[in-house]
Amino acid sequence: MSYDESQAPARRPFSRSTVTVALAALVAGGLAGWLVWQGTNGSDGGGPPAAMSPHGGGGAGSSPSSSPSGSPGAPGDDEPGDGDPAAEPLAGKLVVIDPGHNPHNAEHTAEINKPVKYGNSTKECDTTGTSTNDGYAEARFTLDVAHRVRALLEKQGAKVRFTQDGDRPWGPCVDERAEIGNKAKADAALSIHADGAPEGDRGFHVILPALVKGGGADTSEIVAPSRALGGLIVGTFADATGTKPSNYIGAGTGLDVRKDLGGLTLSTVPKVMVECGNMRDPKDAALVKSAAWRQKAAEGLAEGVSGFLAK
Numbered sequence: 001m002s003y004d005e006s007q008a009p010a011r012r013p014f015s016r017s018t019v020t021v022a023l024a025a026l027v028a029g030g031l032a033g034w035l036v037w038q039g040t041n042g043s044d045g046g047g048p049p050a051a052m053s054p055h056g057g058g059g060a061g062s063s064p065s066s067s068p069s070g071s072p073g074a075p076g077d078d079e080p081g082d083g084d085p086a087a088e089p090l091a092g093k094l095v096v097i098d099p100g101h102n103p104h105n106a107e108h109t110a111e112i113n114k115p116v117k118y119g120n121s122t123k124e125c126d127t128t129g130t131s132t133n134d135g136y137a138e139a140r141f142t143l144d145v146a147h148r149v150r151a152l153l154e155k156q157g158a159k160v161r162f163t164q165d166g167d168r169p170w171g172p173c174v175d176e177r178a179e180i181g182n183k184a185k186a187d188a189a190l191s192i193h194a195d196g197a198p199e200g201d202r203g204f205h206v207i208l209p210a211l212v213k214g215g216g217a218d219t220s221e222i223v224a225p226s227r228a229l230g231g232l233i234v235g236t237f238a239d240a241t242g243t244k245p246s247n248y249i250g251a252g253t254g255l256d257v258r259k260d261l262g263g264l265t266l267s268t269v270p271k272v273m274v275e276c277g278n279m280r281d282p283k284d285a286a287l288v289k290s291a292a293w294r295q296k297a298a299e300g301l302a303e304g305v306s307g308f309l310a311k
Contacts, residue, residue: 088157101129118262119217130196148298174262233304240300
Protein backbone atom coordinates (compact mmCIF):
# COMPACT_ATOMS: atom_id res chain seq x y z
CA MET A 1 0.00 0.00 0.00
CA SER A 2 0.97 3.64 -0.14
CA TYR A 3 3.45 5.30 2.17
CA ASP A 4 2.92 9.00 2.73
CA GLU A 5 6.59 9.83 2.48
CA SER A 6 7.13 7.98 -0.82
CA GLN A 7 7.25 9.66 -4.19
CA ALA A 8 5.54 7.81 -6.99
CA PRO A 9 7.83 7.12 -9.96
CA ALA A 10 6.98 8.82 -13.23
CA ARG A 11 4.25 7.02 -15.09
CA ARG A 12 5.36 5.20 -18.22
CA PRO A 13 3.88 6.36 -21.54
CA PHE A 14 2.14 3.00 -21.96
CA SER A 15 0.01 3.67 -18.88
CA ARG A 16 -1.07 7.09 -20.06
CA SER A 17 -1.81 6.00 -23.60
CA THR A 18 -3.74 2.97 -22.41
CA VAL A 19 -5.99 5.10 -20.24
CA THR A 20 -6.34 7.74 -23.00
CA VAL A 21 -7.39 5.12 -25.53
CA ALA A 22 -9.80 3.58 -23.05
CA LEU A 23 -11.48 6.89 -22.26
CA ALA A 24 -11.65 7.92 -25.91
CA ALA A 25 -13.22 4.61 -26.83
CA LEU A 26 -15.77 4.95 -24.06
CA VAL A 27 -16.91 8.34 -25.33
CA ALA A 28 -16.87 7.29 -28.98
CA GLY A 29 -18.66 4.03 -28.29
CA GLY A 30 -21.31 5.53 -26.06
CA LEU A 31 -21.02 2.98 -23.28
CA ALA A 32 -23.96 4.40 -21.42
CA GLY A 33 -24.32 1.38 -19.18
CA TRP A 34 -20.72 1.55 -18.07
CA LEU A 35 -20.95 5.25 -17.39
CA VAL A 36 -24.10 4.73 -15.32
CA TRP A 37 -22.23 2.11 -13.31
CA GLN A 38 -19.38 4.55 -12.74
CA GLY A 39 -21.84 7.21 -11.64
CA THR A 40 -23.54 4.96 -9.13
CA ASN A 41 -20.62 2.88 -7.86
CA GLY A 42 -17.52 4.90 -8.67
CA SER A 43 -17.70 7.37 -5.81
CA ASP A 44 -15.66 7.00 -2.68
CA GLY A 45 -16.75 3.96 -0.74
CA GLY A 46 -18.60 2.75 -3.83
CA GLY A 47 -19.01 -0.69 -5.27
CA PRO A 48 -21.81 -3.20 -5.17
CA PRO A 49 -23.79 -3.14 -1.92
CA ALA A 50 -22.72 -5.77 0.57
CA ALA A 51 -24.00 -6.81 3.95
CA MET A 52 -20.78 -8.26 5.28
CA SER A 53 -19.25 -8.85 8.62
CA PRO A 54 -15.51 -8.22 9.04
CA HIS A 55 -13.50 -11.40 8.81
CA GLY A 56 -9.73 -11.22 8.86
CA GLY A 57 -7.31 -12.55 6.29
CA GLY A 58 -8.44 -11.37 2.88
CA GLY A 59 -5.86 -13.46 1.06
CA ALA A 60 -7.14 -16.98 1.57
CA GLY A 61 -10.44 -16.77 -0.25
CA SER A 62 -12.15 -15.44 -3.32
CA SER A 63 -15.49 -15.62 -4.95
CA PRO A 64 -16.79 -17.22 -8.09
CA SER A 65 -19.61 -17.63 -10.66
CA SER A 66 -19.49 -16.32 -14.13
CA SER A 67 -20.59 -12.96 -15.40
CA PRO A 68 -20.98 -11.34 -18.80
CA SER A 69 -17.99 -9.32 -19.82
CA GLY A 70 -19.81 -6.36 -21.29
CA SER A 71 -19.53 -5.20 -24.91
CA PRO A 72 -17.55 -2.12 -25.83
CA GLY A 73 -19.08 0.11 -28.47
CA ALA A 74 -17.85 -0.10 -32.03
CA PRO A 75 -15.57 2.71 -33.21
CA GLY A 76 -16.72 5.07 -35.92
CA ASP A 77 -15.77 4.59 -39.55
CA ASP A 78 -13.13 7.29 -39.33
CA GLU A 79 -11.46 5.82 -36.26
CA PRO A 80 -9.07 2.91 -35.76
CA GLY A 81 -10.75 -0.28 -34.57
CA ASP A 82 -12.25 -3.54 -35.86
CA GLY A 83 -9.16 -5.56 -36.54
CA ASP A 84 -6.68 -2.73 -36.15
CA PRO A 85 -3.93 -4.28 -33.96
CA ALA A 86 -2.78 -0.86 -32.81
CA ALA A 87 -6.25 -0.06 -31.46
CA GLU A 88 -6.89 -3.51 -29.97
CA PRO A 89 -3.53 -5.04 -29.04
CA LEU A 90 -5.21 -7.71 -26.88
CA ALA A 91 -7.68 -8.91 -29.51
CA GLY A 92 -8.12 -12.67 -29.24
CA LYS A 93 -6.94 -12.80 -25.61
CA LEU A 94 -9.15 -14.00 -22.76
CA VAL A 95 -8.65 -12.84 -19.18
CA VAL A 96 -10.49 -14.30 -16.20
CA ILE A 97 -10.88 -11.88 -13.29
CA ASP A 98 -11.62 -13.33 -9.87
CA PRO A 99 -13.00 -10.62 -7.54
CA GLY A 100 -12.10 -11.83 -4.06
CA HIS A 101 -15.10 -13.05 -2.04
CA ASN A 102 -18.79 -12.86 -2.80
CA PRO A 103 -20.69 -9.95 -1.19
CA HIS A 104 -23.34 -12.45 -0.03
CA ASN A 105 -20.97 -14.95 1.61
CA ALA A 106 -21.75 -13.61 5.08
CA GLU A 107 -25.35 -14.72 4.63
CA HIS A 108 -24.26 -18.27 3.82
CA THR A 109 -21.61 -19.17 6.37
CA ALA A 110 -22.62 -22.84 6.51
CA GLU A 111 -22.04 -23.24 2.79
CA ILE A 112 -18.74 -21.36 2.60
CA ASN A 113 -17.34 -23.12 5.66
CA LYS A 114 -17.59 -26.56 4.03
CA PRO A 115 -14.15 -27.94 3.16
CA VAL A 116 -13.03 -28.45 -0.40
CA LYS A 117 -9.95 -30.27 -1.61
CA TYR A 118 -7.07 -28.51 -3.31
CA GLY A 119 -4.03 -30.55 -4.13
CA ASN A 120 -3.09 -32.71 -1.15
CA SER A 121 -4.96 -30.62 1.39
CA THR A 122 -8.37 -29.18 2.17
CA LYS A 123 -9.65 -25.73 3.04
CA GLU A 124 -12.96 -24.00 3.57
CA CYS A 125 -14.89 -23.23 0.40
CA ASP A 126 -14.43 -19.49 0.86
CA THR A 127 -14.53 -16.74 3.49
CA THR A 128 -16.41 -13.48 3.90
CA GLY A 129 -13.23 -11.50 3.42
CA THR A 130 -11.99 -8.64 5.53
CA SER A 131 -13.05 -4.97 5.78
CA THR A 132 -11.83 -1.59 6.93
CA ASN A 133 -12.43 -0.75 10.57
CA ASP A 134 -15.43 1.35 9.58
CA GLY A 135 -17.02 -1.46 7.58
CA TYR A 136 -15.99 -1.00 3.94
CA ALA A 137 -15.97 -4.63 2.82
CA GLU A 138 -13.25 -6.31 0.83
CA ALA A 139 -15.90 -7.85 -1.43
CA ARG A 140 -17.15 -4.38 -2.38
CA PHE A 141 -13.62 -3.20 -3.05
CA THR A 142 -12.70 -6.17 -5.21
CA LEU A 143 -15.80 -5.94 -7.39
CA ASP A 144 -15.32 -2.21 -7.88
CA VAL A 145 -11.70 -2.64 -8.98
CA ALA A 146 -12.58 -5.67 -11.10
CA HIS A 147 -15.13 -3.65 -13.08
CA ARG A 148 -12.52 -0.96 -13.70
CA VAL A 149 -9.89 -3.48 -14.81
CA ARG A 150 -12.39 -5.15 -17.13
CA ALA A 151 -13.22 -1.86 -18.84
CA LEU A 152 -9.55 -1.09 -19.45
CA LEU A 153 -8.75 -4.55 -20.82
CA GLU A 154 -11.80 -4.64 -23.05
CA LYS A 155 -10.80 -1.32 -24.58
CA GLN A 156 -7.64 -3.05 -25.70
CA GLY A 157 -9.64 -5.82 -27.35
CA ALA A 158 -9.44 -8.52 -24.67
CA LYS A 159 -12.40 -10.66 -23.69
CA VAL A 160 -12.95 -10.67 -19.93
CA ARG A 161 -14.86 -13.16 -17.80
CA PHE A 162 -15.62 -12.82 -14.09
CA THR A 163 -15.72 -15.72 -11.66
CA GLN A 164 -18.52 -13.88 -9.84
CA ASP A 165 -20.15 -10.48 -10.06
CA GLY A 166 -22.23 -10.47 -6.89
CA ASP A 167 -24.72 -12.48 -8.95
CA ARG A 168 -24.63 -15.67 -6.90
CA PRO A 169 -26.04 -16.33 -3.42
CA TRP A 170 -22.54 -17.38 -2.26
CA GLY A 171 -19.20 -18.61 -3.55
CA PRO A 172 -18.17 -20.17 -5.79
CA CYS A 173 -15.62 -22.16 -3.81
CA VAL A 174 -11.90 -21.86 -4.41
CA ASP A 175 -11.79 -25.01 -6.53
CA GLU A 176 -14.55 -23.77 -8.80
CA ARG A 177 -12.90 -20.39 -9.16
CA ALA A 178 -9.80 -22.09 -10.50
CA GLU A 179 -11.90 -24.33 -12.74
CA ILE A 180 -13.61 -21.34 -14.36
CA GLY A 181 -10.28 -20.09 -15.67
CA ASN A 182 -9.16 -23.58 -16.61
CA LYS A 183 -12.28 -24.43 -18.63
CA ALA A 184 -12.13 -21.07 -20.37
CA LYS A 185 -8.47 -21.73 -21.29
CA ALA A 186 -7.73 -18.19 -20.16
CA ASP A 187 -4.54 -16.55 -21.33
CA ALA A 188 -4.22 -15.07 -17.84
CA ALA A 189 -6.22 -15.05 -14.62
CA LEU A 190 -6.16 -12.34 -11.97
CA SER A 191 -7.55 -12.66 -8.44
CA ILE A 192 -8.14 -9.29 -6.75
CA HIS A 193 -8.04 -8.97 -2.96
CA ALA A 194 -7.14 -6.71 -0.05
CA ASP A 195 -5.52 -7.95 3.14
CA GLY A 196 -6.60 -7.91 6.79
CA ALA A 197 -3.26 -7.62 8.59
CA PRO A 198 -2.45 -5.69 11.81
CA GLU A 199 -2.25 -1.91 11.81
CA GLY A 200 1.14 -0.68 10.66
CA ASP A 201 1.46 -3.42 8.05
CA ARG A 202 1.17 -1.59 4.76
CA GLY A 203 1.56 -1.98 1.03
CA PHE A 204 0.59 -4.40 -1.70
CA HIS A 205 1.90 -7.81 -2.65
CA VAL A 206 1.36 -10.33 -5.43
CA ILE A 207 0.92 -14.00 -4.52
CA LEU A 208 2.33 -16.57 -6.92
CA PRO A 209 1.49 -20.29 -7.11
CA ALA A 210 4.12 -22.60 -5.66
CA LEU A 211 5.15 -25.82 -7.39
CA VAL A 212 2.52 -28.36 -6.32
CA LYS A 213 2.00 -31.82 -7.77
CA GLY A 214 -0.47 -34.29 -6.35
CA GLY A 215 -4.08 -34.65 -5.33
CA GLY A 216 -5.29 -33.47 -8.71
CA ALA A 217 -3.10 -30.36 -8.68
CA ASP A 218 -0.13 -29.75 -10.96
CA THR A 219 1.23 -26.21 -11.23
CA SER A 220 4.44 -27.19 -13.00
CA GLU A 221 3.34 -25.58 -16.27
CA ILE A 222 2.16 -22.30 -14.76
CA VAL A 223 4.78 -21.47 -12.13
CA ALA A 224 7.10 -19.66 -14.55
CA PRO A 225 4.48 -17.69 -16.52
CA SER A 226 2.65 -16.79 -13.31
CA ARG A 227 5.91 -15.40 -11.91
CA ALA A 228 6.39 -13.38 -15.08
CA LEU A 229 2.86 -11.99 -14.76
CA GLY A 230 3.31 -11.22 -11.07
CA GLY A 231 6.64 -9.52 -11.61
CA LEU A 232 5.13 -7.21 -14.19
CA ILE A 233 2.21 -6.34 -11.93
CA VAL A 234 4.53 -5.39 -9.06
CA GLY A 235 6.11 -2.73 -11.27
CA THR A 236 2.97 -1.45 -12.95
CA PHE A 237 0.91 -1.37 -9.76
CA ALA A 238 3.59 0.61 -7.90
CA ASP A 239 3.96 2.95 -10.85
CA ALA A 240 0.24 3.57 -11.30
CA THR A 241 -0.68 3.98 -7.63
CA GLY A 242 2.51 5.48 -6.21
CA THR A 243 2.44 2.84 -3.48
CA LYS A 244 5.22 0.56 -2.32
CA PRO A 245 5.38 -3.21 -1.97
CA SER A 246 4.37 -4.73 1.36
CA ASN A 247 6.51 -4.01 4.40
CA TYR A 248 5.37 -7.26 6.05
CA ILE A 249 5.36 -9.90 3.29
CA GLY A 250 7.85 -10.53 0.50
CA ALA A 251 10.92 -8.82 1.98
CA GLY A 252 10.31 -5.72 -0.10
CA THR A 253 9.96 -7.58 -3.41
CA GLY A 254 6.17 -7.39 -3.53
CA LEU A 255 6.09 -11.12 -4.30
CA ASP A 256 4.97 -14.04 -2.15
CA VAL A 257 4.81 -17.73 -3.10
CA ARG A 258 2.13 -19.94 -1.54
CA LYS A 259 0.87 -23.48 -1.92
CA ASP A 260 -2.15 -23.21 0.39
CA LEU A 261 -4.49 -21.23 -1.86
CA GLY A 262 -6.76 -23.47 -3.91
CA GLY A 263 -7.56 -20.77 -6.43
CA LEU A 264 -3.88 -20.77 -7.41
CA THR A 265 -2.92 -24.39 -6.72
CA LEU A 266 -5.68 -25.81 -8.90
CA SER A 267 -5.15 -23.39 -11.76
CA THR A 268 -3.81 -24.69 -15.05
CA VAL A 269 -3.53 -21.22 -16.57
CA PRO A 270 -1.13 -18.43 -15.51
CA LYS A 271 -2.68 -16.84 -12.44
CA VAL A 272 -1.74 -14.51 -9.60
CA MET A 273 -3.53 -13.06 -6.59
CA VAL A 274 -2.99 -9.40 -5.72
CA GLU A 275 -3.44 -8.09 -2.19
CA CYS A 276 -3.88 -4.40 -3.06
CA GLY A 277 -3.32 -3.14 0.49
CA ASN A 278 -4.10 -3.72 4.16
CA MET A 279 -7.67 -2.70 4.93
CA ARG A 280 -6.98 -2.81 8.68
CA ASP A 281 -4.34 -0.08 8.51
CA PRO A 282 -5.95 3.40 8.60
CA LYS A 283 -3.67 4.86 5.94
CA ASP A 284 -4.11 1.97 3.55
CA ALA A 285 -7.83 1.94 4.33
CA ALA A 286 -8.12 5.57 3.22
CA LEU A 287 -6.63 4.57 -0.11
CA VAL A 288 -8.87 1.59 -0.83
CA LYS A 289 -11.93 3.71 0.02
CA SER A 290 -10.88 6.35 -2.53
CA ALA A 291 -12.47 5.99 -5.97
CA ALA A 292 -9.55 7.85 -7.52
CA TRP A 293 -7.06 5.43 -5.97
CA ARG A 294 -9.13 2.42 -7.01
CA GLN A 295 -8.98 3.67 -10.59
CA LYS A 296 -5.19 3.93 -10.34
CA ALA A 297 -5.06 0.42 -8.89
CA ALA A 298 -7.12 -0.84 -11.84
CA GLU A 299 -4.79 0.89 -14.27
CA GLY A 300 -1.77 -0.74 -12.66
CA LEU A 301 -3.36 -4.19 -12.73
CA ALA A 302 -4.56 -3.83 -16.33
CA GLU A 303 -1.18 -2.58 -17.49
CA GLY A 304 0.57 -5.55 -15.91
CA VAL A 305 -1.82 -8.03 -17.51
CA SER A 306 -1.53 -6.22 -20.87
CA GLY A 307 2.25 -6.33 -20.76
CA PHE A 308 2.18 -10.05 -20.02
CA LEU A 309 -0.27 -10.85 -22.83
CA ALA A 310 1.57 -8.68 -25.35
CA LYS A 311 4.73 -10.79 -25.05
